Amino acid sequence: MKKWQFAMICIGCAAWFIGSADLPFRAQREYRLAFTLPGDDLSQEVVVDNVFGKIDVRGGAGHDVRVTVHESMRATTADALARAKKEVTLRPEHSAKRIRLMVDGPFRTPDGRINWRRSLGYIVRYDLQIFVPRRVCLRLKTVNEGDIKVKDIDGDFRVSNVNGKIDLSGIRGSGNAVTVNGEVSIQFDRNPRSACRFTTVNGDILLVFGPTLAADFRLKTFNGDMLSGFPFELQPIPAGTRDRRKGRFVYRRDGVQAIRIGPGGPLIQASTLNGDITISQNKTN
Amino acid sequence: MKRMQTKCLAMAVVAAWLLSPVLAAKAPEALETVTVPLSKASQPAWVEAHVMFGSITVEAYAGREVVVETFLRGKSLQSKIEKKIEEAELDELKKEKKPTRDISGLRKIPIANTGLTIEEKDNRVSIRVDSWKQTVDLKIKVPVNTSLDLKCQSNGDIKVTGVTGEMDVNNLNGPIHLTGVTGTVLAHTLNGEIVATLTRVNPDKPMSFSTLNGDIDVTLPSSIRNNVRVESRGDIYSDFDIKLQKEPVKKVDNGRHKGGTFRVHITQGVFGTINGGGPEISFKNFNGDIYIRRK
Numbered sequence: 001m002k003k004w005q006f007a008m009i010c011i012g013c014a015a016w017f018i019g020s021a022d023l024p025f026r027a028q029r030e031y032r033l034a035f036t037l038p039g040d041d042l043s044q045e046v047v048v049d050n051v052f053g054k055i056d057v058r059g060g061a062g063h064d065v066r067v068t069v070h071e072s073m074r075a076t077t078a079d080a081l082a083r084a085k086k087e088v089t090l091r092p093e094h095s096a097k098r099i100r101l102m103v104d105g106p107f108r109t110p111d112g113r114i115n116w117r118r119s120l121g122y123i124v125r126y127d128l129q130i131f132v133p134r135r136v137c138l139r140l141k142t143v144n145e146g147d148i149k150v151k152d153i154d155g156d157f158r159v160s161n162v163n164g165k166i167d168l169s170g171i172r173g174s175g176n177a178v179t180v181n182g183e184v185s186i187q188f189d190r191n192p193r194s195a196c197r198f199t200t201v202n203g204d205i206l207l208v209f210g211p212t213l214a215a216d217f218r219l220k221t222f223n224g225d226m227l228s229g230f231p232f233e234l235q236p237i238p239a240g241t242r243d244r245r246k247g248r249f250v251y252r253r254d255g256v257q258a259i260r261i262g263p264g265g266p267l268i269q270a271s272t273l274n275g276d277i278t279i280s281q282n283k284t285n
Numbered sequence: 286m287k288r289m290q291t292k293c294l295a296m297a298v299v300a301a302w303l304l305s306p307v308l309a310a311k312a313p314e315a316l317e318t319v320t321v322p323l324s325k326a327s328q329p330a331w332v333e334a335h336v337m338f339g340s341i342t343v344e345a346y347a348g349r350e351v352v353v354e355t356f357l358r359g360k361s362l363q364s365k366i367e368k369k370i371e372e373a374e375l376d377e378l379k380k381e382k383k384p385t386r387d388i389s390g391l392r393k394i395p396i397a398n399t400g401l402t403i404e405e406k407d408n409r410v411s412i413r414v415d416s417w418k419q420t421v422d423l424k425i426k427v428p429v430n431t432s433l434d435l436k437c438q439s440n441g442d443i444k445v446t447g448v449t450g451e452m453d454v455n456n457l458n459g460p461i462h463l464t465g466v467t468g469t470v471l472a473h474t475l476n477g478e479i480v481a482t483l484t485r486v487n488p489d490k491p492m493s494f495s496t497l498n499g500d501i502d503v504t505l506p507s508s509i510r511n512n513v514r515v516e517s518r519g520d521i522y523s524d525f526d527i528k529l530q531k532e533p534v535k536k537v538d539n540g541r542h543k544g545g546t547f548r549v550h551i552t553q554g555v556f557g558t559i560n561g562g563g564p565e566i567s568f569k570n571f572n573g574d575i576y577i578r579r580k
Contacts, residue, residue, distance in 0.1 A: 219394065226394035237398055240319070249405040251319050255398050255415060280391065 023074035023123060025081040033067040033092055035099050037133055042155045042173070046132050047100040047139040051107065051114060052125040054146030054164070059134030059153040065099055067092075070127040080121035088124040101128065114143065137173070147182070152189075165203070174266065179203065183275070187282065191215070197269045204275040207268070208282050214262030217279070220255050220271040229280035232259040315354035315424070316399060322350050323408050329430040329450060334412040339421040340441025340459070345429040345448045351410050355399040358420040358440075432468075442477070451490075460499065474499065478573070482580070486511075488563060495569040503568065504578040510563040513577070516554035517570050523577035527557040 037044045046065065048055050053070075069090060075081035088105035102112070103126055109115050125145055132138075137155035140148050147165040150157065157175035159166050165182040174192035177184050178199045186198060187208040192215070198205050204224070209215075216235065219226050240253035256271075261279070270277050323330055326349040334341050339358065346352075400415030414421045420440045427433075432450035435443050442459040445452065449467040460477035463470060469490040472479050478499035486492065486509055494501050501517075505525075515521050534556055538548040554569075568575050 226396070227391040228394050229391050232392070232394065234395070234397055237317070240317070240401065247324060247406055249321060249324075249403075251321065251401070251403040253317070253398065253401045255396075255400040257394060257396050257398055259394060277394075278391065 028072040035065040050142040068129040075122035084122035214265040333434040352426040356422040519574040530556040
């Protein structure tokens with residue numbers, strides 16, 4: 001298991017532990033934010049850095065970015081609830097080409113990472129429903145209690161979750177989608193033109209492409225099947241790594257299967273531990 | 286006489302024709318070949334290999350490196366690619382895994398990967414493969430002076446040829462064949478025969494050959510000096526001059542002084558000595574015969 005996977009599992013476990021505690025004091029509210037991204041090129045970016053809660057992004061026409069924020073707080077005591085209201089905020093940052101929504105609180109390190117070293121006695125959850133111009137790139141992140149759902153986006157994407165699904169549809173760009181406990185489902189409206197990576201630990205990976213797909217795949221599942229709706233050819237297995245450090249020689253082949261669909265093209269990597277990988281054809285295209 | 290010759294010739298032609306596909310069949314191609322350099326090439330090596338589904342073949346050679354080859358057993362990968370998922374399998378997949386997902390028309394992507402991992406430190410080489418989903422055969426070439434620790438679970442046999450060293454060989458559902466080996470052998474399987482030919486043995490160490498269901502056929506140098514212990518429900522054959530012990534071996538455990546019990550255990554089996562005796566060689570099976578041959 002790679003370091004980042006281990007770190008994410010630790011964060012998820014800590015958050016789950018906090019979440020599972022009895023939190024009888026509650027408060028919630030809903031509000032809206034609005035921004036404008038005036039440009040029309042794919043260098044515009046929407047960034048969401050959430051901790052608890054789901055992210056639902058939908059692309060459409062126009063230049064407006066409209067965010068519906070559903071904030072719900074749970075705390076162990078009335079005092080903890082008051083602290084939660086004071087300490088945790090959804091901080092929007094807006095520049096000409098970038099909108100960033102970041103959930104900030106005492107669990108953040110100065111460099112913006114999440115560190116759950118102590119129990120705060122409360123959980124603040126933000127469920128975000130975001131309408132964006134479809135010609136944007138996305139960077140979305142959440143950790144707990146929420147899936148990430150994206151629909152109709154032309155730009156590239158970097159999506160990360162820990163305990164939840166990732167479901168992207170109507171996608172015309174390329175990018176990465178990573179979770180730990182949850183399914184990864186990507187449906188491309190236009191086949192990716194550059195490299196993509198899709199990773200989960202516990203869950204299936206479902207990739208749906210248009211019929212003219214041309215790509216090279218590196219697939220890996222420990223406990224599951226790999227299925228393809230496209231004719232494919234097996235590629236030579238990537239060479240194992242050889243290493244000699246401190247007198248120890250190690251040769252390791254990491255169980256990746258390489259296939260080519262069509263004449264080949266961008267490298268698409270998909271990896272899960274417990275789950276199937278399915279590459280299927282978009283029948284509506 | 287001429288008629289007889291014609292008959293023989295005809296039989297030879299038919300036999301050659303029948304065997305031709307076998308003889309013409311190409312040896313399977315290794316999926317991967319890894320050469321492992323030893324840290325101390327002039328000293329003996331120690332190789333450990335574990336396979337869940339598959340076989341292990343170890344051969345000694347004149348080189349100073351360990352060469353590991355892996356083979357995937359079963360239908361060719363190309364035939365697996367060309368085959369669409371059969372109806373029965375599709376139904377099973379739909380039922381068990383994806384009741385809501387349309388998987389008709391999909392092909393299974395075969396896993397042409399053994400997940401081979403090899404580690405070496407101070408001449409100790411450890412070899413592992415992901416053989417729990419598919420049958421993987423391992424072929425290992427080792428320097429002559431190499432000790433072995435080999436384990437197989439199912440779907441394969443263990444074969445060792447020409448190695449000198451200490452051998453701990455365990456199979457579960459398959460035979461063990463050791464040919465022209467030298468040193469010390471501990472060989473155990475559950476369902477399968479053990480056939481071993483030892484060129485020389487280590488005079489100071491005991492050895493053991495045991496199986497539950499299968500014959501044990503061991504050929505030993507005529508000059509060995511060992512005690513032998515043979516336990517079997519089948520027949521025991523030997524051309525060694527084994528001096529049999531007349532009294533059964535009693536083992537007494539007196540635990541009375543600790544408030545326990547006094548226990549006498551009379552060991553089953555045949556005990557004897559070869560050439561005056563020495564370290565014990567144990568032969569034990571349940572269903573099968575035991576052959577102890579002199580070379």
